[in-house]
Amino acid sequence: MGKVEYFLDNDLEISIEAKDMYELLHLLTVSFKEIVSNNFEGDTSENRELFFESESVDLIAVDYMNELIYLFDVYGFVPVRGVFNLFDRKVKAELFGFIVKREDIKRVLKAATLHQFTIQKKDGNIHLKMIVDL
Amino acid sequence: MSVRRVDPFTILIDKNHKEGMRTDVVVYADEEIEKNIEKDALIQAVNVATLPGLAGRVVVMPDIHKGYGFPIGGVAAFYMDKGIISPGGIGYDINCGVRLLGTSLKVGDIEKKKKEITSHLYRNVPVGVGSEGYLRLSDADWKGVISKGAEWAVEKGFGDSDDLNFIESNGKMLSYGDGISNKAKERGRSQLGSLGSGNHFIEVSFVEEVYDEKVASVFGLEKNEVCIMIHTGSRGFGHQIATEYTSIMLKASEKYGIKLYDKELACAPFKSEEGQRYFDSMSAAANFAWANRQILKHLVEKSILSALSISKQQLSLRTIYDVAHNIAKIEEHNLEGIKTKLIVHRKGATRAFPAQSPDLPTSYRKFGQPVIIPGDMGRYSYVLVGLETAFEKSFGSACHGAGRLISRTKALEIFKGRDIKKELEENGISIMANSKATLSEEMPYAYKDVSRVVDVVENVSISKKVVRLKPVCIIKG
Numbered sequence: 001m002g003k004v005e006y007f008l009d010n011d012l013e014i015s016i017e018a019k020d021m022y023e024l025l026h027l028l029t030v031s032f033k034e035i036v037s038n039n040f041e042g043d044t045s046e047n048r049e050l051f052f053e054s055e056s057v058d059l060i061a062v063d064y065m066n067e068l069i070y071l072f073d074v075y076g077f078v079p080v081r082g083v084f085n086l087f088d089r090k091v092k093a094e095l096f097g098f099i100v101k102r103e104d105i106k107r108v109l110k111a112a113t114l115h116q117f118t119i120q121k122k123d124g125n126i127h128l129k130m131i132v133d134l
Numbered sequence: 135m136s137v138r139r140v141d142p143f144t145i146l147i148d149k150n151h152k153e154g155m156r157t158d159v160v161v162y163a164d165e166e167i168e169k170n171i172e173k174d175a176l177i178q179a180v181n182v183a184t185l186p187g188l189a190g191r192v193v194v195m196p197d198i199h200k201g202y203g204f205p206i207g208g209v210a211a212f213y214m215d216k217g218i219i220s221p222g223g224i225g226y227d228i229n230c231g232v233r234l235l236g237t238s239l240k241v242g243d244i245e246k247k248k249k250e251i252t253s254h255l256y257r258n259v260p261v262g263v264g265s266e267g268y269l270r271l272s273d274a275d276w277k278g279v280i281s282k283g284a285e286w287a288v289e290k291g292f293g294d295s296d297d298l299n300f301i302e303s304n305g306k307m308l309s310y311g312d313g314i315s316n317k318a319k320e321r322g323r324s325q326l327g328s329l330g331s332g333n334h335f336i337e338v339s340f341v342e343e344v345y346d347e348k349v350a351s352v353f354g355l356e357k358n359e360v361c362i363m364i365h366t367g368s369r370g371f372g373h374q375i376a377t378e379y380t381s382i383m384l385k386a387s388e389k390y391g392i393k394l395y396d397k398e399l400a401c402a403p404f405k406s407e408e409g410q411r412y413f414d415s416m417s418a419a420a421n422f423a424w425a426n427r428q429i430l431k432h433l434v435e436k437s438i439l440s441a442l443s444i445s446k447q448q449l450s451l452r453t454i455y456d457v458a459h460n461i462a463k464i465e466e467h468n469l470e471g472i473k474t475k476l477i478v479h480r481k482g483a484t485r486a487f488p489a490q491s492p493d494l495p496t497s498y499r500k501f502g503q504p505v506i507i508p509g510d511m512g513r514y515s516y517v518l519v520g521l522e523t524a525f526e527k528s529f530g531s532a533c534h535g536a537g538r539l540i541s542r543t544k545a546l547e548i549f550k551g552r553d554i555k556k557e558l559e560e561n562g563i564s565i566m567a568n569s570k571a572t573l574s575e576e577m578p579y580a581y582k583d584v585s586r587v588v589d590v591v592e593n594v595s596i597s598k599k600v601v602r603l604k605p606v607c608i609i610k611g
Contacts, residue, residue, distance in 0.1 A: 059381070076264070
């Protein structure tokens with residue numbers, strides 16, 4: 001089972017340990033919901049499809065986070081879970097979640113950055129560290 | 135890190151300090167400010183000095199703190215033909231900036247109405263997380279906003295055309311908008327005319343002290359005059375453009391063989407296709423921000439008129455000046471006696487042009503450009519004027535604010551249990567914010583003392599003080 005830790009300060013620092021990219025994207029999804037919304041229910045009445053191609057496999061997590069930020073900023077969409085398909089640098093995702101009420105918005109994220117971004121394979125797991133601008 | 139102090143207000147990091155540096159780094163800071171400079175911020179300044187095509191030195195202002203890529207408070211100029219442009223040298227909030235408005239009111243006129251003013255502002259101005267403006271931009275509107283900026287807002291009935299003379303670049307930069315994604319437009323579509331959150335604010339203040347009567351008079355500022363400051367930027371539109379182009383520039387850096395000491399310094403030659411598309415898109419975002427502040431000026435006017443039940447004429451709200459502090463501009467600077475066009479990046483730094491600059495409104499040209507420096511929400515802000523030496527020392531740039539002293543988390547810890555709103559009210563400041571957490575995070579003492587920052591800038595003769603403003607009403611996201 002993977003781990004995710006996040007630390008909120010002047011920006012948001014996310015650290016993830018996952019067995020593979022699928023688990024990594026799942027953990028990003030779950031932590032996104034916790035970070036932006038006070039709604040703790042698992043409402044999945046809304047769904048959104050994502051498709052994007054990253055410049056490299058290493059940047060998939062950053063690009064995915066930015067896709068979530070876009071969906072949240074434009075539609076108020078908060079994902080609860082996702083089904084992911086990865087083909088090399090391409091990602092197809094079907095996300096299930098809810099539209100957040102304004103009073104339940106905890107925090108607005110500006111952009112996932114490349115600042116001190118690291119992703120590496122260690123002890124059979126993927127270790128990622130990402131900074132998100134608030 | 136070896137850092138050499140060359141005088142009481144200047145620190146020099148020599149270009150031989152680190153392999154790859156092409157020029158020196160100059161940091162304007164006194165000894166007290168130096169004690170609190172994050173090491174990472176200096177490392178970032180050193181990394182900027184490795185980028186190709188730099189003109190002169192990399193300059194850092196006394197409100198320096200750690201950013202992404204460039205430090206905040208950083209200024210770097212590049213040659214147009216062999217230099218680069220980098221989104222990291224502008225920031226995610228493109229054209230985050232400040233507009234200062236003057237009025238015919240004196241502080242005595244509003245003393246008993248502070249709460250009304252604050253609540254009318256809070257009611258009328260979309261503010262806080264998830265805030266949206268009253269407008270929904272159509273495709274035709276987008277064309278106008280992207281290409282005309284503040285002028286588009288005036289055409290739509292927000293403010294008047296006289297405002298445009300008192301905005302940096304007259305509130306618009308040339309942009310065709312060809313490189314802007316639909317995603318960026320979708321993010322910005324409902325956010326034009328909104329303040330946002332975090333450290334964005336609208337503040338009603340009064341002129342507490344006048345340092346230069348002559349220049350103050352030219353700017354239309356006098357003792358006890360009520361002024362209003364609007365601090366906000368390009369909202370989600372700018373953020374999305376910055377996000378997309380950071381990724382594009384990362385690939386471009388590899389394509390053009392540019393070594394990056396920090397991925398957030400991702401860049402491309404200014405004259406490359408990628409460089410030109412980014413500059414055009416950045417200009418579009420800058421125009422959005424100027425249109426945004428123009429619309430907010432209209433909402434401020436509406437709020438104060440209704441709070442005080444006075445006429446437009448009695449209020450006489452006017453734009454004193456509007457400055458960007460996250461932007462890249464093409465400017466002509468004197469380099470070793472030769473007038474040279476450069477692409478000047480200012481990230482958390484404000485343009486501070488001196489007298490005789492043709493870019494300034496006619497009425498200010500004899501004296502110089504107003505430089506608006508907001509402080510924290512409890513203490514004071516300043517209006518400075520640009521000086522001739524600024525060209526030589528900082529490519530005509532000054533600081534932009536106070537800079538954080540302690541992190542948001544630390545601020546929440548230290549001020550836990552305190553009623554910040556009540557404390558500010560006891561000090562004569564009426565405030566409304568979206569959340570108590572915002573108030574604690576943005577607590578006055580979470581920021582450096584802006585007077586110290588401004589004193590450094592004055593001591594190195596980049597700008598000099600004209601007036602000091604004291605806040606009386608604030609709304610924050």
